[in-house]
Amino acid sequence: MSWDSYIDNLVAQSKDSSGQSHVDSVCIIGIDGGGKWTTDGHSQSLSIEPAECAAIASCFKSKDFTNFMSSGVRIGGQKYQFLREEDKKLVLAKKKEFGAITMQASKTAIVIAHIPEGCQQGNGNKAVGVIAEYLENLNM
Structure with a gap:
């Protein structure tokens, strides 16, 4: 199974009625x-370092987001300001003039997306x- 197809699906799901992603x-x-x-080879792969992935996974696994609250969310060398978490599975963050990050956990994975500045x-x-x-729903 190629997880990269989920990148295409998510980007398509984010389109508004005018077709803008x-x-x-x-x-x-x-x-x-x-x-x-997902692989770094996909044209719309989010650039994220292994240490950043490990830090994000640790917070979601423990359901303790105090590190994000105090130090922000680091992705691709950028520090995003933590906005909020919901239900111990959804985290929102933003960096002014750079965009926003949305992360949501399932049972075994964390889906992370970058929303460009000016987008919804x-x-x-x-x-x-x-x-x-x-x-x-797939128990993953």
């Missing part, structure tokens, strides 16, 4: 250790939710 890059990582499920984070949230809930 509100997500420009995506990564799916494992909740146990943060190993990447709500559309990105919806798209991330669709993929995370699909994985959850």
